[in-house]
Amino acid sequence: MFAAVRHWLDERFDWDDLTAPLRHKTVPTHGLSYWYFLGGITLFLFGIQVATGILLLLYYRPGANEAFESVQYIMTRVQFGWLIRSIHSWSANLMIFTAFAHMFSVLFLKAYRKPRELTWVSGMLLLFLVLGFGFSGYLLPWNTLAFFATKVGTEITGQVPVIGKPVMIFLRGGQEVTGATLTRFFGFHVAVLPGLATTLLLLHLLLVQRLGISVPPKLEAQWNANPSAKREMQFFPNFLLREMMAWYVALGVLGVLAAIFPWNLGVKADPFVPAPAGIKPEWYFLFMFQTFKLIPSRVWFIDGEVLGVLAFGLVGLLWLLLPFFESDQPSNTKRWITGLAVFALAYVAGMSVYGHLAK
Amino acid sequence: MMPRNPPRPKERADSNSEQRFESGNTRRQWIGLFLGGGLLASFASFIYPVLRYLIPPPVADLGGDEIVAAKVKELKPNSAKIFRFGSRPGLLILNSDGSYRALSATCTHLGCTVQYRSDLREIWCACHNGIYDLNGRNVSGPPPRPLTVFDVHLRGDEIVVSRKREA
Numbered sequence: 001m002f003a004a005v006r007h008w009l010d011e012r013f014d015w016d017d018l019t020a021p022l023r024h025k026t027v028p029t030h031g032l033s034y035w036y037f038l039g040g041i042t043l044f045l046f047g048i049q050v051a052t053g054i055l056l057l058l059y060y061r062p063g064a065n066e067a068f069e070s071v072q073y074i075m076t077r078v079q080f081g082w083l084i085r086s087i088h089s090w091s092a093n094l095m096i097f098t099a100f101a102h103m104f105s106v107l108f109l110k111a112y113r114k115p116r117e118l119t120w121v122s123g124m125l126l127l128f129l130v131l132g133f134g135f136s137g138y139l140l141p142w143n144t145l146a147f148f149a150t151k152v153g154t155e156i157t158g159q160v161p162v163i164g165k166p167v168m169i170f171l172r173g174g175q176e177v178t179g180a181t182l183t184r185f186f187g188f189h190v191a192v193l194p195g196l197a198t199t200l201l202l203l204h205l206l207l208v209q210r211l212g213i214s215v216p217p218k219l220e221a222q223w224n225a226n227p228s229a230k231r232e233m234q235f236f237p238n239f240l241l242r243e244m245m246a247w248y249v250a251l252g253v254l255g256v257l258a259a260i261f262p263w264n265l266g267v268k269a270d271p272f273v274p275a276p277a278g279i280k281p282e283w284y285f286l287f288m289f290q291t292f293k294l295i296p297s298r299v300w301f302i303d304g305e306v307l308g309v310l311a312f313g314l315v316g317l318l319w320l321l322l323p324f325f326e327s328d329q330p331s332n333t334k335r336w337i338t339g340l341a342v343f344a345l346a347y348v349a350g351m352s353v354y355g356h357l358a359k
Numbered sequence: 360m361m362p363r364n365p366p367r368p369k370e371r372a373d374s375n376s377e378q379r380f381e382s383g384n385t386r387r388q389w390i391g392l393f394l395g396g397g398l399l400a401s402f403a404s405f406i407y408p409v410l411r412y413l414i415p416p417p418v419a420d421l422g423g424d425e426i427v428a429a430k431v432k433e434l435k436p437n438s439a440k441i442f443r444f445g446s447r448p449g450l451l452i453l454n455s456d457g458s459y460r461a462l463s464a465t466c467t468h469l470g471c472t473v474q475y476r477s478d479l480r481e482i483w484c485a486c487h488n489g490i491y492d493l494n495g496r497n498v499s500g501p502p503p504r505p506l507t508v509f510d511v512h513l514r515g516d517e518i519v520v521s522r523k524r525e526a
Contacts, residue, residue: 055409055413058413078412078415079411079412079414079416080408080409080412084408084412248401251405255405
Protein backbone atom coordinates (compact mmCIF):
# COMPACT_ATOMS: atom_id res chain seq x y z
CA MET A 1 0.00 0.00 0.00
CA PHE A 2 2.68 2.39 1.19
CA ALA A 3 4.92 1.51 -1.74
CA ALA A 4 2.04 2.00 -4.18
CA VAL A 5 1.33 5.52 -2.89
CA ARG A 6 5.01 6.32 -3.06
CA HIS A 7 5.22 5.02 -6.60
CA TRP A 8 2.17 7.10 -7.57
CA LEU A 9 3.76 10.25 -6.14
CA ASP A 10 7.15 9.44 -7.64
CA GLU A 11 5.66 9.04 -11.10
CA ARG A 12 4.14 12.54 -10.91
CA PHE A 13 6.42 14.68 -8.74
CA ASP A 14 9.72 12.82 -8.82
CA TRP A 15 9.16 12.16 -5.10
CA ASP A 16 12.39 10.19 -4.62
CA ASP A 17 14.39 13.09 -5.99
CA LEU A 18 12.56 15.53 -3.71
CA THR A 19 13.25 13.49 -0.61
CA ALA A 20 16.82 12.62 -1.60
CA PRO A 21 18.39 15.36 0.58
CA LEU A 22 16.60 13.91 3.60
CA ARG A 23 17.92 10.44 2.87
CA HIS A 24 21.47 11.66 2.30
CA LYS A 25 21.54 13.98 5.31
CA THR A 26 23.92 12.88 8.04
CA VAL A 27 24.65 14.01 11.57
CA PRO A 28 28.22 13.95 12.91
CA THR A 29 28.67 11.57 15.83
CA HIS A 30 30.97 12.59 18.67
CA GLY A 31 30.98 13.21 22.42
CA LEU A 32 29.04 16.48 22.13
CA SER A 33 26.37 15.22 19.70
CA TYR A 34 23.71 15.48 22.40
CA TRP A 35 23.71 19.24 22.06
CA TYR A 36 22.30 18.80 18.55
CA PHE A 37 18.96 17.82 20.10
CA LEU A 38 18.21 21.27 21.54
CA GLY A 39 17.12 22.95 18.30
CA GLY A 40 14.80 20.05 17.54
CA ILE A 41 13.28 20.14 21.03
CA THR A 42 12.67 23.88 20.64
CA LEU A 43 10.98 23.18 17.31
CA PHE A 44 8.82 20.50 18.92
CA LEU A 45 7.77 22.85 21.73
CA PHE A 46 6.93 25.48 19.10
CA GLY A 47 4.63 22.89 17.52
CA ILE A 48 3.00 22.29 20.92
CA GLN A 49 2.51 26.06 21.23
CA VAL A 50 0.81 26.26 17.85
CA ALA A 51 -1.49 23.33 18.64
CA THR A 52 -2.47 24.41 22.17
CA GLY A 53 -2.67 28.05 21.05
CA ILE A 54 -5.25 27.13 18.40
CA LEU A 55 -7.17 25.18 21.03
CA LEU A 56 -7.19 28.19 23.38
CA LEU A 57 -8.51 30.34 20.54
CA LEU A 58 -11.68 28.23 20.57
CA TYR A 59 -12.72 29.82 23.89
CA TYR A 60 -10.52 32.89 24.49
CA ARG A 61 -12.04 36.35 23.90
CA PRO A 62 -9.79 39.41 23.65
CA GLY A 63 -11.05 42.60 25.26
CA ALA A 64 -10.72 44.21 28.69
CA ASN A 65 -14.20 43.12 29.78
CA GLU A 66 -14.02 39.54 28.57
CA ALA A 67 -10.42 38.31 28.46
CA PHE A 68 -10.01 37.46 32.15
CA GLU A 69 -13.47 35.89 32.35
CA SER A 70 -12.89 33.79 29.25
CA VAL A 71 -9.61 32.41 30.64
CA GLN A 72 -11.40 31.75 33.92
CA TYR A 73 -14.05 29.90 31.90
CA ILE A 74 -11.34 27.83 30.19
CA MET A 75 -9.75 27.01 33.54
CA THR A 76 -12.96 26.10 35.38
CA ARG A 77 -15.73 25.13 32.96
CA VAL A 78 -14.19 23.68 29.80
CA GLN A 79 -13.23 20.05 30.20
CA PHE A 80 -9.42 19.76 30.44
CA GLY A 81 -9.21 23.50 29.77
CA TRP A 82 -6.89 23.89 32.76
CA LEU A 83 -4.62 21.27 31.20
CA ILE A 84 -4.49 22.89 27.76
CA ARG A 85 -3.76 26.35 29.20
CA SER A 86 -1.18 25.00 31.66
CA ILE A 87 0.58 23.13 28.87
CA HIS A 88 0.60 26.30 26.74
CA SER A 89 2.16 28.28 29.61
CA TRP A 90 4.67 25.62 30.64
CA SER A 91 5.63 24.85 27.07
CA ALA A 92 6.21 28.57 26.45
CA ASN A 93 8.60 28.75 29.38
CA LEU A 94 10.38 25.54 28.42
CA MET A 95 10.66 26.71 24.81
CA ILE A 96 12.31 29.96 25.87
CA PHE A 97 14.68 27.96 28.04
CA THR A 98 15.60 25.50 25.27
CA ALA A 99 15.95 28.35 22.76
CA PHE A 100 18.47 30.06 25.07
CA ALA A 101 20.23 26.73 25.70
CA HIS A 102 20.35 26.12 21.93
CA MET A 103 21.85 29.59 21.39
CA PHE A 104 24.58 29.03 24.01
CA SER A 105 25.36 25.52 22.76
CA VAL A 106 25.81 26.88 19.22
CA LEU A 107 28.03 29.57 20.69
CA PHE A 108 30.26 27.16 22.65
CA LEU A 109 30.48 24.61 19.82
CA LYS A 110 31.31 27.51 17.49
CA ALA A 111 28.68 26.33 15.04
CA TYR A 112 28.01 29.91 13.90
CA ARG A 113 31.30 30.08 11.94
CA LYS A 114 31.54 30.49 8.18
CA PRO A 115 29.46 29.42 6.24
CA ARG A 116 26.69 29.45 8.87
CA GLU A 117 26.56 33.17 9.71
CA LEU A 118 23.03 33.60 8.39
CA THR A 119 21.80 30.52 10.26
CA TRP A 120 22.97 32.28 13.42
CA VAL A 121 21.34 35.58 12.42
CA SER A 122 18.01 33.90 11.62
CA GLY A 123 18.24 31.96 14.88
CA MET A 124 18.88 35.12 16.90
CA LEU A 125 15.94 36.84 15.23
CA LEU A 126 13.82 33.80 16.15
CA LEU A 127 15.01 34.13 19.75
CA PHE A 128 13.92 37.79 19.79
CA LEU A 129 10.55 36.72 18.34
CA VAL A 130 10.19 34.05 21.02
CA LEU A 131 10.72 36.74 23.67
CA GLY A 132 8.09 38.83 21.84
CA PHE A 133 5.70 35.86 22.02
CA GLY A 134 6.37 35.63 25.74
CA PHE A 135 5.83 39.33 26.32
CA SER A 136 2.64 39.63 24.25
CA GLY A 137 1.13 36.35 25.45
CA TYR A 138 1.69 37.28 29.08
CA LEU A 139 -0.84 40.12 28.83
CA LEU A 140 -3.65 38.06 27.31
CA PRO A 141 -5.21 36.71 30.57
CA TRP A 142 -5.54 40.37 31.62
CA ASN A 143 -4.58 39.87 35.24
CA THR A 144 -2.81 42.31 37.59
CA LEU A 145 0.69 40.88 37.06
CA ALA A 146 0.29 40.96 33.31
CA PHE A 147 -1.08 44.49 33.37
CA PHE A 148 1.88 45.91 35.30
CA ALA A 149 4.44 43.81 33.40
CA THR A 150 3.11 45.31 30.17
CA LYS A 151 3.04 48.79 31.65
CA VAL A 152 6.69 48.54 32.74
CA GLY A 153 7.82 46.77 29.57
CA THR A 154 6.29 49.31 27.23
CA GLU A 155 7.46 52.17 29.49
CA ILE A 156 11.05 50.91 29.02
CA THR A 157 10.51 50.97 25.25
CA GLY A 158 9.45 54.60 25.68
CA GLN A 159 12.88 55.44 27.13
CA VAL A 160 14.65 54.91 23.82
CA PRO A 161 15.67 58.35 22.49
CA VAL A 162 13.74 59.78 19.53
CA ILE A 163 11.80 56.68 18.38
CA GLY A 164 10.90 55.38 21.86
CA LYS A 165 7.79 57.43 22.47
CA PRO A 166 6.04 56.74 19.14
CA VAL A 167 6.90 53.03 19.42
CA MET A 168 5.44 52.94 22.92
CA ILE A 169 2.22 54.58 21.74
CA PHE A 170 2.10 52.14 18.81
CA LEU A 171 2.50 49.17 21.14
CA ARG A 172 -0.05 50.43 23.66
CA GLY A 173 -2.57 51.68 21.14
CA GLY A 174 -2.62 54.97 23.04
CA GLN A 175 -0.88 56.73 25.92
CA GLU A 176 -1.86 54.14 28.53
CA VAL A 177 -2.16 50.36 28.81
CA THR A 178 -5.88 49.72 28.20
CA GLY A 179 -8.18 47.31 26.44
CA ALA A 180 -6.77 48.74 23.19
CA THR A 181 -3.35 47.36 24.20
CA LEU A 182 -4.89 43.95 24.82
CA THR A 183 -6.47 43.94 21.36
CA ARG A 184 -3.11 44.81 19.76
CA PHE A 185 -1.11 42.31 21.76
CA PHE A 186 -3.65 39.63 20.85
CA GLY A 187 -3.15 40.48 17.18
CA PHE A 188 0.65 40.41 17.53
CA HIS A 189 0.53 37.15 19.47
CA VAL A 190 -1.77 35.14 17.20
CA ALA A 191 -1.15 36.66 13.76
CA VAL A 192 1.92 38.88 13.31
CA LEU A 193 4.46 36.93 15.36
CA PRO A 194 3.38 33.46 14.17
CA GLY A 195 3.62 34.62 10.55
CA LEU A 196 7.10 36.07 11.02
CA ALA A 197 8.26 33.13 13.13
CA THR A 198 7.07 30.52 10.62
CA THR A 199 8.82 32.31 7.75
CA LEU A 200 12.07 32.68 9.69
CA LEU A 201 11.82 29.12 10.95
CA LEU A 202 11.56 27.79 7.40
CA LEU A 203 14.60 29.86 6.42
CA HIS A 204 16.49 28.63 9.49
CA LEU A 205 15.69 24.98 8.73
CA LEU A 206 16.46 25.42 5.05
CA LEU A 207 19.88 26.80 5.95
CA VAL A 208 20.54 23.94 8.38
CA GLN A 209 19.51 21.46 5.67
CA ARG A 210 21.60 23.18 3.00
CA LEU A 211 24.77 23.67 5.05
CA GLY A 212 24.68 20.46 7.06
CA ILE A 213 25.50 20.11 10.74
CA SER A 214 28.56 21.87 12.08
CA VAL A 215 31.38 20.04 13.86
CA PRO A 216 33.37 21.71 16.68
CA PRO A 217 36.55 23.33 15.25
CA LYS A 218 39.05 21.05 17.00
CA LEU A 219 37.28 17.92 15.77
CA GLU A 220 36.85 19.44 12.32
CA ALA A 221 40.62 19.97 12.08
CA GLN A 222 41.23 16.36 13.22
CA TRP A 223 38.72 14.93 10.75
CA ASN A 224 40.15 17.05 7.96
CA ALA A 225 43.65 15.72 8.71
CA ASN A 226 42.44 12.13 9.04
CA PRO A 227 39.20 11.56 7.09
CA SER A 228 38.95 7.91 8.21
CA ALA A 229 38.31 9.10 11.80
CA LYS A 230 35.09 10.77 10.67
CA ARG A 231 31.94 9.35 12.33
CA GLU A 232 28.46 10.08 11.04
CA MET A 233 24.90 8.89 11.52
CA GLN A 234 22.03 8.88 9.02
CA PHE A 235 19.59 11.68 9.82
CA PHE A 236 16.67 9.60 8.60
CA PRO A 237 15.72 7.49 10.42
CA ASN A 238 18.56 7.05 12.95
CA PHE A 239 18.92 10.61 14.26
CA LEU A 240 15.25 11.48 13.84
CA LEU A 241 14.17 8.49 15.97
CA ARG A 242 16.57 9.57 18.73
CA GLU A 243 15.25 13.12 18.42
CA MET A 244 11.70 11.82 18.70
CA MET A 245 12.64 10.04 21.91
CA ALA A 246 13.74 13.43 23.26
CA TRP A 247 10.40 14.91 22.13
CA TYR A 248 8.54 12.13 23.89
CA VAL A 249 10.45 12.88 27.09
CA ALA A 250 9.71 16.62 26.66
CA LEU A 251 6.01 15.83 26.27
CA GLY A 252 6.11 13.73 29.43
CA VAL A 253 7.83 16.53 31.37
CA LEU A 254 5.21 19.00 30.08
CA GLY A 255 2.32 16.77 31.09
CA VAL A 256 3.75 16.26 34.58
CA LEU A 257 4.44 19.98 35.10
CA ALA A 258 1.00 20.99 33.84
CA ALA A 259 -0.80 18.37 35.92
CA ILE A 260 1.10 18.96 39.18
CA PHE A 261 1.61 22.70 38.85
CA PRO A 262 -1.35 24.11 36.85
CA TRP A 263 -0.76 27.73 35.86
CA ASN A 264 -2.30 30.42 38.09
CA LEU A 265 -4.81 32.89 36.75
CA GLY A 266 -4.33 35.60 39.38
CA VAL A 267 -6.59 38.59 39.95
CA LYS A 268 -8.31 40.55 37.20
CA ALA A 269 -6.39 43.66 36.14
CA ASP A 270 -7.58 46.99 37.52
CA PRO A 271 -5.73 50.15 36.43
CA PHE A 272 -6.78 51.92 39.63
CA VAL A 273 -5.28 49.45 42.08
CA PRO A 274 -1.65 49.82 43.25
CA ALA A 275 0.94 47.36 41.94
CA PRO A 276 1.27 44.39 44.32
CA ALA A 277 4.43 44.15 46.47
CA GLY A 278 7.23 41.90 45.18
CA ILE A 279 6.05 42.14 41.58
CA LYS A 280 8.63 40.77 39.14
CA PRO A 281 8.77 40.01 35.43
CA GLU A 282 8.94 36.46 34.10
CA TRP A 283 12.29 34.77 34.71
CA TYR A 284 13.52 35.29 31.14
CA PHE A 285 13.36 39.07 31.54
CA LEU A 286 14.71 39.00 35.09
CA PHE A 287 18.39 39.58 34.21
CA MET A 288 17.47 42.79 32.37
CA PHE A 289 15.07 43.85 35.15
CA GLN A 290 17.76 43.34 37.81
CA THR A 291 20.32 45.28 35.75
CA PHE A 292 17.88 48.20 35.48
CA LYS A 293 17.44 48.15 39.25
CA LEU A 294 21.22 48.36 39.78
CA ILE A 295 21.94 51.23 37.38
CA PRO A 296 21.95 54.59 39.27
CA SER A 297 19.17 56.96 38.26
CA ARG A 298 21.73 59.27 36.68
CA VAL A 299 25.08 58.30 35.14
CA TRP A 300 27.17 61.38 34.26
CA PHE A 301 24.68 63.30 32.11
CA ILE A 302 22.55 60.38 30.89
CA ASP A 303 19.41 59.03 32.53
CA GLY A 304 20.04 55.59 34.08
CA GLU A 305 17.10 53.96 32.33
CA VAL A 306 18.10 55.37 28.97
CA LEU A 307 21.64 54.10 29.47
CA GLY A 308 20.33 50.62 30.31
CA VAL A 309 18.05 50.47 27.28
CA LEU A 310 20.80 51.68 24.95
CA ALA A 311 23.32 49.25 26.43
CA PHE A 312 21.00 46.23 26.04
CA GLY A 313 20.09 47.37 22.53
CA LEU A 314 23.77 47.62 21.57
CA VAL A 315 24.64 44.25 23.13
CA GLY A 316 21.69 42.65 21.32
CA LEU A 317 22.84 44.07 18.00
CA LEU A 318 26.45 42.93 18.53
CA TRP A 319 25.22 39.48 19.57
CA LEU A 320 23.24 39.26 16.34
CA LEU A 321 26.37 40.07 14.34
CA LEU A 322 28.77 37.93 16.39
CA PRO A 323 29.69 35.45 13.58
CA PHE A 324 31.12 38.30 11.52
CA PHE A 325 33.85 38.85 14.13
CA GLU A 326 34.93 35.20 13.97
CA SER A 327 37.89 33.87 11.97
CA ASP A 328 37.29 31.80 8.80
CA GLN A 329 39.84 29.17 9.82
CA PRO A 330 38.71 26.36 12.17
CA SER A 331 42.27 26.12 13.51
CA ASN A 332 42.37 29.78 14.41
CA THR A 333 39.07 30.61 16.16
CA LYS A 334 38.89 33.70 18.33
CA ARG A 335 39.20 32.84 22.01
CA TRP A 336 37.70 36.11 23.17
CA ILE A 337 34.34 35.08 21.71
CA THR A 338 34.33 31.98 23.90
CA GLY A 339 35.33 34.16 26.84
CA LEU A 340 32.51 36.55 26.06
CA ALA A 341 30.05 33.65 25.83
CA VAL A 342 31.16 32.36 29.25
CA PHE A 343 30.79 35.86 30.67
CA ALA A 344 27.35 36.33 29.08
CA LEU A 345 26.10 32.99 30.40
CA ALA A 346 27.43 33.78 33.88
CA TYR A 347 25.94 37.27 33.76
CA VAL A 348 22.48 36.14 32.61
CA ALA A 349 22.39 33.22 35.07
CA GLY A 350 23.83 35.24 37.95
CA MET A 351 21.58 38.26 37.44
CA SER A 352 18.51 35.99 37.09
CA VAL A 353 19.27 34.25 40.39
CA TYR A 354 20.07 37.61 42.04
CA GLY A 355 16.83 39.08 40.68
CA HIS A 356 14.90 36.06 41.90
CA LEU A 357 16.31 36.31 45.43
CA ALA A 358 16.35 40.13 45.69
CA LYS A 359 13.53 41.77 47.62
CA MET B 360 3.00 -17.17 26.53
CA MET B 361 6.24 -15.49 27.56
CA PRO B 362 8.93 -14.78 24.97
CA ARG B 363 11.80 -17.28 25.17
CA ASN B 364 15.51 -16.52 25.12
CA PRO B 365 17.05 -15.85 21.71
CA PRO B 366 19.15 -18.61 20.18
CA ARG B 367 22.79 -18.61 21.26
CA PRO B 368 25.23 -18.75 18.34
CA LYS B 369 26.65 -22.20 19.15
CA GLU B 370 23.16 -23.67 19.21
CA ARG B 371 22.45 -22.43 15.73
CA ALA B 372 23.88 -25.61 14.26
CA ASP B 373 21.47 -27.79 16.20
CA SER B 374 18.99 -29.89 14.32
CA ASN B 375 16.08 -27.83 15.64
CA SER B 376 17.72 -24.46 14.96
CA GLU B 377 14.79 -23.48 12.77
CA GLN B 378 12.42 -23.59 15.72
CA ARG B 379 14.81 -21.64 17.96
CA PHE B 380 15.19 -18.97 15.34
CA GLU B 381 11.44 -18.64 15.25
CA SER B 382 11.28 -18.23 19.01
CA GLY B 383 13.79 -15.35 18.66
CA ASN B 384 11.44 -13.86 16.14
CA THR B 385 8.51 -14.02 18.59
CA ARG B 386 10.62 -12.18 21.12
CA ARG B 387 11.10 -9.38 18.62
CA GLN B 388 7.37 -9.41 17.97
CA TRP B 389 6.65 -9.15 21.69
CA ILE B 390 8.97 -6.17 22.08
CA GLY B 391 7.38 -4.55 19.05
CA LEU B 392 3.95 -5.17 20.52
CA PHE B 393 4.83 -3.66 23.90
CA LEU B 394 6.56 -0.66 22.33
CA GLY B 395 3.82 -0.01 19.81
CA GLY B 396 1.08 -0.61 22.35
CA GLY B 397 2.74 1.71 24.84
CA LEU B 398 3.14 4.44 22.24
CA LEU B 399 -0.45 4.00 21.09
CA ALA B 400 -1.75 4.12 24.66
CA SER B 401 0.20 7.28 25.48
CA PHE B 402 -0.90 8.86 22.21
CA ALA B 403 -4.51 8.10 23.15
CA SER B 404 -3.95 9.70 26.55
CA PHE B 405 -2.76 12.89 24.80
CA ILE B 406 -5.62 12.95 22.33
CA TYR B 407 -8.39 12.16 24.81
CA PRO B 408 -8.19 15.47 26.77
CA VAL B 409 -8.03 17.38 23.47
CA LEU B 410 -11.20 15.71 22.18
CA ARG B 411 -13.00 16.42 25.46
CA TYR B 412 -11.75 20.02 25.32
CA LEU B 413 -13.33 20.48 21.89
CA ILE B 414 -16.82 19.78 23.30
CA PRO B 415 -18.25 23.10 24.53
CA PRO B 416 -19.60 23.01 28.11
CA PRO B 417 -23.42 23.01 28.26
CA VAL B 418 -24.91 26.49 28.65
CA ALA B 419 -27.25 26.69 31.64
CA ASP B 420 -30.76 27.59 30.42
CA LEU B 421 -31.61 30.31 32.93
CA GLY B 422 -35.03 30.91 31.40
CA GLY B 423 -36.93 28.43 33.46
CA ASP B 424 -40.46 27.50 32.47
CA GLU B 425 -42.01 30.93 32.79
CA ILE B 426 -41.19 34.45 31.70
CA VAL B 427 -42.73 37.92 31.62
CA ALA B 428 -42.95 38.49 27.87
CA ALA B 429 -44.45 42.01 27.92
CA LYS B 430 -46.63 44.47 29.79
CA VAL B 431 -50.29 45.02 29.06
CA LYS B 432 -50.71 47.99 26.66
CA GLU B 433 -47.23 47.39 25.25
CA LEU B 434 -48.69 45.85 22.10
CA LYS B 435 -51.30 47.29 19.79
CA PRO B 436 -53.99 44.93 18.45
CA ASN B 437 -52.88 43.00 15.34
CA SER B 438 -49.17 43.28 16.18
CA ALA B 439 -46.48 41.13 17.78
CA LYS B 440 -43.13 41.22 19.55
CA ILE B 441 -40.20 38.86 19.91
CA PHE B 442 -39.27 38.03 23.51
CA ARG B 443 -36.48 36.02 25.09
CA PHE B 444 -37.51 32.65 26.41
CA GLY B 445 -34.42 31.07 27.94
CA SER B 446 -31.79 31.20 25.23
CA ARG B 447 -34.32 31.12 22.39
CA PRO B 448 -36.74 33.66 20.94
CA GLY B 449 -40.50 33.51 21.40
CA LEU B 450 -43.26 35.37 19.51
CA LEU B 451 -46.09 37.10 21.38
CA ILE B 452 -49.05 38.15 19.23
CA LEU B 453 -51.96 40.39 20.23
CA ASN B 454 -54.87 39.50 17.97
CA SER B 455 -57.41 42.07 16.78
CA ASP B 456 -59.96 40.56 19.18
CA GLY B 457 -57.68 41.35 22.13
CA SER B 458 -56.54 37.78 22.82
CA TYR B 459 -52.88 36.92 23.29
CA ARG B 460 -51.03 34.05 21.74
CA ALA B 461 -47.44 32.95 22.30
CA LEU B 462 -45.37 30.55 20.22
CA SER B 463 -41.81 29.51 19.71
CA ALA B 464 -40.26 31.88 17.15
CA THR B 465 -37.80 29.31 15.83
CA CYS B 466 -38.85 28.03 12.42
CA THR B 467 -39.08 24.24 12.35
CA HIS B 468 -37.48 24.17 8.89
CA LEU B 469 -33.91 25.46 9.37
CA GLY B 470 -34.06 27.48 12.56
CA CYS B 471 -34.55 31.08 11.36
CA THR B 472 -36.56 33.43 13.56
CA VAL B 473 -40.13 33.88 12.26
CA GLN B 474 -42.18 37.13 12.28
CA TYR B 475 -45.85 38.13 12.47
CA ARG B 476 -47.29 39.47 9.23
CA SER B 477 -50.10 41.87 10.22
CA ASP B 478 -51.16 42.19 6.54
CA LEU B 479 -51.68 38.41 6.19
CA ARG B 480 -52.48 37.69 9.84
CA GLU B 481 -50.09 34.79 9.59
CA ILE B 482 -46.65 33.88 10.86
CA TRP B 483 -44.03 34.07 8.17
CA CYS B 484 -40.44 32.92 7.94
CA ALA B 485 -38.38 35.12 5.62
CA CYS B 486 -35.61 32.61 5.01
CA HIS B 487 -37.54 30.12 2.81
CA ASN B 488 -41.04 31.59 2.71
CA GLY B 489 -42.53 29.23 5.28
CA ILE B 490 -46.01 30.15 6.54
CA TYR B 491 -47.78 29.13 9.77
CA ASP B 492 -51.26 30.04 10.90
CA LEU B 493 -51.94 31.68 14.26
CA ASN B 494 -52.20 28.26 15.94
CA GLY B 495 -48.65 27.55 14.80
CA ARG B 496 -49.69 25.00 12.16
CA ASN B 497 -47.39 24.85 9.15
CA VAL B 498 -49.71 25.73 6.27
CA SER B 499 -47.38 26.31 3.36
CA GLY B 500 -43.74 26.31 2.34
CA PRO B 501 -41.01 24.00 3.61
CA PRO B 502 -41.62 23.86 7.43
CA PRO B 503 -42.12 20.18 8.40
CA ARG B 504 -43.74 20.64 11.83
CA PRO B 505 -45.94 23.21 13.62
CA LEU B 506 -44.45 25.79 15.98
CA THR B 507 -44.59 25.01 19.69
CA VAL B 508 -47.44 26.93 21.35
CA PHE B 509 -46.97 28.37 24.86
CA ASP B 510 -49.55 29.19 27.53
CA VAL B 511 -50.32 32.87 28.13
CA HIS B 512 -51.95 34.35 31.21
CA LEU B 513 -52.15 37.76 32.82
CA ARG B 514 -50.71 38.54 36.24
CA GLY B 515 -51.52 42.12 37.14
CA ASP B 516 -50.27 44.17 34.19
CA GLU B 517 -47.73 41.51 33.19
CA ILE B 518 -48.21 39.07 30.36
CA VAL B 519 -46.69 35.77 31.52
CA VAL B 520 -45.73 33.07 29.05
CA SER B 521 -45.10 29.53 30.23
CA ARG B 522 -44.40 26.16 28.69
CA LYS B 523 -47.43 23.95 28.35
CA ARG B 524 -47.55 21.35 31.11
CA GLU B 525 -47.14 17.84 29.80
CA ALA B 526 -50.52 16.17 30.18
